Amino acid sequence: IFVVKNNLNPTWKPFRIPLQSLCGGDMDKHIKVECYDYDNDGSHDLIGIFETTMTRLQEASRTSPAEFECINSKKQQKKKGYKNSGVVSVKLCQVVKEYTFLDYIMGGCQINFTVGIDFTGSNGDPKSPQSLHYISPQGVNEYLSAIWSVGMVIQDYDSDKMFPAFGFGAQIPPTWQVSHEFPLNFNPANPFCAGIEGVVEAYRVCLPQVKLYGPTNFSPIINNVARVAMQATQQKTATQYFVLLIITDGVITDLDQTRSAIVNASRLPMSIIIIGVGGADFTAMEFLDGDDGRLRAPTGETAARDIVQFVPFRQFQNAPREALAQSVLAELPGQVVSYFSIHKLKPPHDPESQPSAPSASAL
Template sequence: MAVSLSISCENLLDMDAFSKSDPLCVLFMNTSGNHWFEIGRTEKIENCLNPKFAKPLVLDYYFEMVQKLRFEVHDIDSENCSLQESDFLGQLECTLGQIVSSRRLTKPLVKKDKTPAGRGTITICAEEMTDNRVVAFEVAARKLDKKDFFGKSDPFLEFFKQTETGWQLAHRTEVVKNNLNPMWRPFRIPMQSLCAGDVEKPIKIDCYDHNMSGDHDFIGTFQTSLSQIQQAEFECINSKKKQKKKGYKNSGVIIIKQCKVLWEYTFLDYIMGGCQINFTIAIDFTGSNGDPKFPQSLHYINPQGYNEYLAAIWAVGNVIQDYDSDKMFPAFGFGAQIPPTWQVSHEFPINFNPSNPFCAGVEGVVSAYQQCLPQVKLYGPTNFSPIINHVARFGKQALEQQTASRPPCGTSCSLCLSDSSKM
C-alpha cells in the first residue's frame, strides 16, 4: 500500500546570523546494507524554527520488509544550495513500520554523532493512501486587510484537515505580492489529505500576510466542508480584531471560484485497464562516444560481452517489455556514417531494414546492436530530433486510434527517447 507522511518540526537550531533557519526535510531509505537513497523532500520554509511542511512524502509500505528511513532536516540558504553546502539541523532514523504502527511519531532530532540537536523534535504523521481523488481549486480574495505599512499585503492561504490530534496542514498556496484582491494559481489537494474522503468533514482555511522574517501576520480564517465549499464566498474572520473593533464585519472575503473533485489515475490503474507501453530505442553513434576499439569508449564491448549501451538496453528493456504485448521494439541509431554510401544518418534502423525496424524482444535489440556496431563509422553531430519526430508521428497515430475510454500511456528514460506505437 502507499503511505503519505506529513512532517513538522519544533525548536530547530537557528543557524542564520541575521534571520532564522530556512528548513527543508529530506527523506532517505535503506533496504539493505549501508546504501541510503533519497525518496523525496519537502518544500523549504523561510525563517522558521517550527515548520509545518505542506508537501507530504509518499512511499510504498511492505509489511514483510524492514524499511529503514532517515529524515534529515537542513537549513537551505539559497535555491542552488546543495545538501553538502547546507547547515545540518538534525536527523531521525526509524523504520516505516514504527511510523505506520503509531500513526503519529514524535522524536528528538539528533546530530550525526547521535548527540541531541538542541531541543529540536520532528513529528511524522502516517496515512494510508487509498483514495485517488483530488480536489482542484481556483481561489481568489476580495478586500483583504492591509497589513504592510509601506504597501498592501502579501497574502497566502493554508488549508487544514481536522484530525484526532488537531488541525493538520494539507496545502499552502503561493504568496501573491502586494495585493488585497489576489488570485492564486490553480492547485490540487489530494482528497484524503484534505478531508480523509469525507465531504462533510470540517476544513479550516487560514489567510496570512507573508513577512520575510517568518513571522507572518494573521489576516483571518473560516471553516467549511467540501460539501459546502464549492463555488461559494466566505468571510475571513479575525476573532481578536472582531472583539476589539465595533462594527467589525470581516477581514476580507475568500472566493472559491472553482472546486472540482477529480480522479487522479495511477500508473497501475492504466496498466490494469489494459494500457500498453510501446518502447522505441535510439542509440547514439556519434564520435563523442570514443573509438569502440578502445576500453575508454562507451561502445567498447569488453571480454564479457558487455558495454554501457548494452547494460542500459538490458536494464530498461527488461522492465518495459512486461508491459508490451508483442515485445517487438523498433530500434534506431543516429550520428553515424552508414553503408553503402557512408553518408551521415540521424535516423537509421540498427537492423538496416527500413521497412521493418522491429527487433524481437530485448535479445533482438542486443543482437541487432552487436551486428550493427562494426558496420558503421561513428561520426556526428549529435542530432536526435529526427528520431524524436519519427516517434512522435507514430505516437500521434496511436493517439488517434485510441478511444476516449482507453487513453494511451507512456514513459520516458535516457534510453527511450519517446514512447511510440508500432508502425
C-alpha cells in the same frame, strides 16, 4: 499557506490540496479556514476565521461564487454592531480525480520503446580495445551494458516486447552511404526486435557490417518516433505512449535541429531518455535535459513540458544494474501522467482502485 502581499483585496492563485489531507475524504467534514495579515517577522495578525465543508465549497461556480464571512471573535466581543472582518469569495472549487502512472498502465496504456544506438566515428574503431563499441573477450562493452541494464526494466512496461531498434551515424551496406536512421536488423519493413535479447543480438550482428562515420545527428530518429506518436494522437485516448531510448557517446552535431525536434515532441505522447557512455563532455546532453528550465528551440518556441532525461552511464558502472535503471526511468512516470493530464485523457479502462492522491482544487 498562501500569501498575497501588499494588497487589501487579495486574489489568490488557484491551488490544489489532496482531498485526504483536507478533509479525510469526507465531503461533509468541517474545514476551518484562517485568514491573517502577513508580517515579515512572523507575528501575523488574525483577520478572521470561517468554517465550511467540501460540499459547500463545491457549490461555487464561475457564475455564482461561494462567499464566507471571516469572523474575528475578539473583535466581535469588543465592537458593537460588528459584522465581519472581510468576506472570502470562492470562485470555483472542483474535486479532480488524479490518475497515477500505475492507473494508466493497469488501465490499458501501452508504452512503446524505440532504441537508437550511436555508430559514429567518435566512438572509436570497434576493433580497438579503446573503442566504446569494442566487444571484450567477456562479450560486453558499454553499449551492451547500457542496453541490458535499462532494457531489462523497460521491457516490463512494453506490452508486446517488440522494440524498433535503429542505428545512426554509420555508413551502411551496400551503398555505404551515411545513414542517420537505419534498422539494426537491416529490415526497413520490419525493424522490430523481439525483447531486449533481440536488440542485443541485432546489435552484435550489425556492428561488424557497418563503418562508423558521422556526423552525430539526433533529430532524424527523434522526428521518426514523433511521427508515429502524432498518428497515435488522432485516437484522442490514453492508449499509447512512446519512449525513445538513445545511447550515445555524447558528441552531437545537429544541436539546433535536435532542440526543435524535442520542442515539437514535447506536445506529443512521447519521452526521450539519453544514456551517455564513455568519458566525453556531456554538456550538450545536460542542456537538452530540461531540469534547469524548459528547453527552447532556436526560434524561441518553448517546450510544452520536460520530456528528456539524461543519465551518464559512467556514474553507474560500479553500481547495481537496478540503480542505473532507476535513475533512467525516474522521470518517465511523471512525464506520462503530465501529458495525459494536460489533454484530460483518462486511462482507457478506468481502474477499479481509487487514485492514490485525489485532489480538490480551489480558485
